[in-house]
Amino acid sequence: MEEITFTRDTVLSDIHLHIPHKRHLMVRLNAVGQPVFQTQFKILWENNVLDAASSYQESEQEKNKDSKKTQELGSEDGSLFTKHKKTHMQVIEVLLDDDGDLEVERRPQSHSGKDESQTCSRNVVCPTILTIGSIEQTEEEEPVYSTRDVVKIEHTMATTLEDVGKQIWRGAFVLADYILWQRDIFRGCTVLELGAGTGFTSIIMATVAKTVYCTDVGEDLLEMCERNVVLNRCLTDATGGQVKVKELDWLNQFCKDTEASYSWTEDDIADLYDQTTVILAADVFYDEVLTNALFETLSRITHNLSNRCTIYLSVERRFNFTIRHMDITCDAYNHFRNCLNSFENDSNGKLKWTAMEIEPVFPQFFSYEREHLELWKIISAPLT
Numbered sequence: 001m002e003e004i005t006f007t008r009d010t011v012l013s014d015i016h017l018h019i020p021h022k023r024h025l026m027v028r029l030n031a032v033g034q035p036v037f038q039t040q041f042k043i044l045w046e047n048n049v050l051d052a053a054s055s056y057q058e059s060e061q062e063k064n065k066d067s068k069k070t071q072e073l074g075s076e077d078g079s080l081f082t083k084h085k086k087t088h089m090q091v092i093e094v095l096l097d098d099d100g101d102l103e104v105e106r107r108p109q110s111h112s113g114k115d116e117s118q119t120c121s122r123n124v125v126c127p128t129i130l131t132i133g134s135i136e137q138t139e140e141e142e143p144v145y146s147t148r149d150v151v152k153i154e155h156t157m158a159t160t161l162e163d164v165g166k167q168i169w170r171g172a173f174v175l176a177d178y179i180l181w182q183r184d185i186f187r188g189c190t191v192l193e194l195g196a197g198t199g200f201t202s203i204i205m206a207t208v209a210k211t212v213y214c215t216d217v218g219e220d221l222l223e224m225c226e227r228n229v230v231l232n233r234c235l236t237d238a239t240g241g242q243v244k245v246k247e248l249d250w251l252n253q254f255c256k257d258t259e260a261s262y263s264w265t266e267d268d269i270a271d272l273y274d275q276t277t278v279i280l281a282a283d284v285f286y287d288e289v290l291t292n293a294l295f296e297t298l299s300r301i302t303h304n305l306s307n308r309c310t311i312y313l314s315v316e317r318r319f320n321f322t323i324r325h326m327d328i329t330c331d332a333y334n335h336f337r338n339c340l341n342s343f344e345n346d347s348n349g350k351l352k353w354t355a356m357e358i359e360p361v362f363p364q365f366f367s368y369e370r371e372h373l374e375l376w377k378i379i380s381a382p383l384t
């Protein structure tokens, strides 16, 4: 088995990077020869269903009390954030040596036999290929969860930017958390997800919604997404939720090519326009041209909907050092905020949009880091 290495233009999602000490289970090669892995994401029901209501109320009630503690810790946020920050401070203490210097954990030795300075050992992923007869290995690697407790996702590990949808991004998790937390809002709805990637958020949405149009672009990505939908049928069948995987390119709109596997029929489009009340997009703001295209798509689709609709967008603030600014900037995020602002102030259509940020203090149903993630809710009213 050849080693999988990163090249300069590949990216790896934190979701896959921070699954510590866990070997990644490679299940197949996809149609374009990329190794496909399967990861099980445990749904933390026990932490949330029982405690969520009380913890959220407590967090609201204790905001005043906590703001005092928060000031002591120098943070500006509420109780959950304070607790969270405290935990991190404890972790940092553990990582300091006697003189207070940071103890940096070394990456494992490269398997390539090359000198560490020649290849970055983080580049190497050691996949375990699942074949018939390797069931014991699966059980050893992954705890066995009940089907209702786990989302199984096939994905690739490191990709070029054009294939980022084959990985799962933290924005998908924050949106999924919000959906599970606010189940009643979404129950029985028809939903459109844009840039759905592996389909993670659409699958979670289909555990409460009636129909989810799960859309993205590219045959091999959509095929992977469809496989994930099938893999997780046990989660969605219980409530009768249906995920329909379709091609929707923000630069080309609905794919109606009858030869294409994920094309739209006129009936699909009519149903989408007649029924949709919720639109989702997770972590789709990383390129200015695509961000512009996404907002144009939102505007075009929402103006054709029969009902009022609410849009939920998750976005990660990514900081980069740029030579142009000789500073750390957040260009893609800033562009998103400018587009959001223009979307709100656009008076050409028949709708008036209002955007509000949802504080990320709702419970986590998945294990990931929420730092630098934002969730936005955009509501519409007729423009008078």
Ligand SMILES: C[S@@+](CC[C@H](N)C(=O)[O-])C[C@H]1O[C@@H](n2cnc3c(N)ncnc32)[C@H](O)[C@@H]1O
Pocket: 162, 164, 165, 166, 167, 168, 169, 170, 171, 172, 173, 194, 195, 196, 197, 198, 200, 215, 216, 217, 221, 248, 249, 250, 251, 281, 282, 283, 284, 290, 293
């Ligand atoms: C960073 S990934 C996020 C995927 C998924 N929402 C998640 O959070 O895991 C961005 C997604 O936008 C999709 N995308 C990029 N350009 C697109 C376009 N022109 N039309 C539709 N989707 C596009 C990508 O294919 C990819 O799935």
